[in-house]
Amino acid sequence: MSKSETLILRDSEIRALLPHSEFNGIVEEVFRDWGLGQVVMPAKIHLDMSRSGSDAWNNAMPAFLVSQHAAGIKWVGGYPLNPGNGMPYIRGLLVLTSPENGDTLAVLDGTYISDWRTGASAAVAVKYLARAGARRIVMVGAGSQGRTASVCIRQAAPGAELTVVDISQARLDSFQQMLAGEFGIKVQTTTDTAAAVSQADVVVLLTTANKPFIRKEWLQPGVLMLGMGSYQQAEDDALLSFDKIVVDSAGQAAHRGEIKNLVEQNKIPENSLAVDLGSIVAAKAVGRSSDQEKVLCVLVGLGAHDVSAAAKAFHKARSGGIGLAVQLNS
Ligand SMILES: NC(=O)c1ccc[n+]([C@@H]2O[C@H](COP(=O)([O-])OP(=O)(O)OC[C@H]3O[C@@H](n4cnc5c(N)ncnc54)[C@H](O)[C@@H]3O)[C@@H](O)[C@H]2O)c1
Structure with missing residues (x-):
């Protein structure tokens, strides 16, 4: 041999x-x-x-x-x-x-x-799916993926204002210091998820929460929400309130992450997950069709x-x- x-x-x-x-x-x-x-x-x-x-x-x-x-x-x-x-x-x-x-x-x-390609996936989704003029980005989850997503989104959208939400004030404090020290990026921080999400043009969900906590009434017309955690982070009626769902891979989004439970209950039929971000980037499918549309993008992660x-x-x-x-x- x-x-x-x-x-x-x-x-x-x-x-x-x-x-x-x-x-x-x-x-x-x-x-x-x-x-x-x-x-x-x-x-x-x-x-x-x-x-x-x-x-x-x-x-x-x-x-x-x-x-x-x-x-x-x-x-x-x-x-x-x-x-x-x-x-x-x-x-x-x-x-x-x-x-x-x-x-x-x-x-x-x-x-x-893995960490940086996850952050970059968020940035690509924001580039192709956020409404024109979107500035207020709310990162929910001050962890490793929240860190890379914040940096990658700022790189793609230098004018973006970042607010970071976490349940842990200690995590928020070290996140804020690290982003300023290592990357020169200033972020606002808060533990008030409702107040932050209610002001957001883009909401990025990157927590380890395994119970839904994002509520429908917080999500504004025109919002882009990225469901990127391993478990469901938004309540059922919040997820069902979106006008369009974009996925990174339909086969994966149906069985893991933000919409898994709703697909299993057939509240989101698996065959409705037809729009994928790759096709939008390749100009084979249309992403957002109006500034008022609420778009959910489920990024479970591509090997x-x-x-x-x-x-x-x-x-x-x-x-x-x-x-x-x-x-x-x-
Ligand atoms: N989509 C992808 O490609 C991809 C890739 C890697 C990881 N992930 C997932 O992203 C998530 C985050 O991973 P990580 O490595 O950043 O974890 P991490 O442990 O570094 O950070 C998670 C953060 O979420 C916070 N948190 C937990 N519950 C919360 C809540 N209810 N509200 C606000 N903040 C809350 C924690 O305090 C912590 O700061 C995990 O579910 C992970 O599996 C997704």
């Missing part, structure tokens, strides 16, 4: 190879490829790990990007006890394989890529974004001689 090399890439190397400012472009390009039918990507497989002692889970997210000539899988999970133990809630690993012969090209820490970013990091690493090369099949 011929010997092939696998590149092991550590978190610190990936951060240096792939600055966060590159993620909006990477993610938009993948959405376009997905809309153009250039991505093979089954819905993620969910592994319930609640018998581990906490409400933990892991997802397997494979993708083959035909035009980018990249294939691989993200293995990513949520561990509720982690934030209290100084570790991130979301942790992931990425594996890239050769589309030609299955060589294991690279194994990468996946957490940095193709991770695989594309990982492939870019891998190519840069290989040409720069970065990473640890091992022969797994020696």
Whole structure:
């Protein structure tokens, strides 16, 4: 058997190879490829790990990007006890394989890529679905994903005013300091979800809440709401009040995240989830059709974004001689 090399890439190397400012472009390009039918990507497989002692889970997210000539899988999970133990809630690993012969090209820490591609997905959704002139962005959830989404949205919409909501004042304080210190971004903070959401042009839901708390009467005409958490965060009648629902992947949105329960109850029929963000980015479908329309965009997360970013990091690493090369099949 011929010997092939696998590149092991550590978190610190990936951060240096792939600055966060590159993620909006990477993610938009993948959405376009997905809309153009250039991505093979089954819905993620969910592994319930609640018998581990906490409400933990892991997802397997494979993708083959035909035009980018990249294939691989993200293995990513949520561990509720982690934030209290100084570790991130979301942790992931990425594996890239050769589309030609299955060589294991690279194994990468996946957490940095996962966090930034999530933030960039929010930014792309805002770019394509917010109403003209939308300025007031409300980020609900001052966690790792709220951080990347805030930075990516500000990068795409420099005039945006960001208000961050959380149930924890301590989280809000450290979030505000970190965003100002690391990224030079000023944000308002509040624990008053009702007041913040009632003023919002765009609401981004990125909490670990597993009970709905966003109410219908807070949502203004013309609002764009991004449902990006792993569980339902808005009450049923709030979700049913939207004029249009856009998804990142219909197969995934029906079985995970914000609208899973309503699809299972057939209050949102699965076959009504026809408009996907990739098709809108690829100009094959229309997004928002008026400034008054209330648009819900459910972004459960595409493995193709991770695989594309990982492939870019891998190519840069290989040409720069970065990473640890091992022969797994020696
Ligand atoms: N859509 C995607 O692609 C994608 C990718 C990764 C993670 N996620 C999901 O995003 C969510 C956030 O993940 P994270 O890594 O930022 O977690 P995190 O633990 O870093 O942050 C979550 C924050 O939510 C806050 N929170 C909990 N309940 C709240 C409520 N009712 N109101 C306001 N704030 C509340 C917590 O205090 C915490 O600050 C999770 O559900 C995660 O599974 C989605």
